[in-house]
Amino acid sequence: MSSNKPYLIRAFFEWIVDNELTPYIAVDAYFPDVQVPVAYVTEGQIVLNIAPVSVGGFAMGEEVIEFSARFGGKLEHLVVPFEAVAAIYARENGVGTSFEVNYPEELPEEVSIEVEQEEELKPPKKGKPTLSIVK
Template sequence: MTSNKPYLIRAFYDWILDNDLTPYIAVDANYPNVMVPEQYIDDGQIVLNIAPASVGAISMTGDVIEFSARFGGKVQSLYVPFEAVGAIYARENGVGSSFDIEYPEEVEEVLEQVETPKPEKKGKPTLSIVK
C-alpha cells in the first residue's frame, strides 16, 4: 500500500484552514530532495507557515508540497516531500498531528556510516517561556 501520510497532511491542512487557523509544518531539512532556505534551518529542522495568504501557488499533489514564499524579502521556491514532514499544526493553538519520518533505506545506510559530532555543553541550561 502507498503511504497515508500525504492524505493525512492534506486533510489536516484543510481542517486547519476551515477553522480559520494558520497551518504550519515542521520539516526535516536533512531529508533527501528537501529544498528550503538553509539560513532558516535550526538543528536540522525548519518550521514553515503554509497558509494560502503567506505562500504563493501551493501545490500538494503527488508526493510533494511545492510553493513559493518570501524569506528576507526574497521570493524562494520550496520543495518538501510529504515524507519529510514531521508535523502539521495550527499556529494559534498547536492542534494538529505529528508523524514519523522514515528515510529511504539507502539514505539510512549512509547516515549510519556518518559519525555525527556531539554538541558541547556550554554553561548552565536555562528555560524560557514560549508563546
C-alpha cells in the first residue's frame, strides 16, 4: 500500500485552515530532495508557515508540497516531499500531529550537508521558537 502520510497532512492542513488558524510544518531538512533555505535550518530541521495568505504558488502534489515564500526579504522556491514532514500543527494552539521520518534505503551522496556550512549561513537569532506536539 502507498503511504497514508500525504492524505493525513492534507486533512490536517484543511482542518487547521478551516478553523482559521495558521498551519506550520516541521521538516527534516536533510531528507532527500528537500529544497529549503539552508540558512534557516536549525539542528537539521526547519519550521515553515504554509498558510495560504503567507505563501505563493502553493501546491500539494502527489509526492511533494511546493510553494514560494520570503526569507529575509528574498523570495525562495521550496519543495518538501511529504515523507520529510515531521509534524503539522496550528501555530496558535499547537494542535496537530507528528510523523516518523523514514529515510529511503539508499541515500544519494548530495544529501549530506556539512554542519559547518549550516552554522556559517545562520541568520541572527530573534528568539527561540517553540514547538509543542499534541497527540
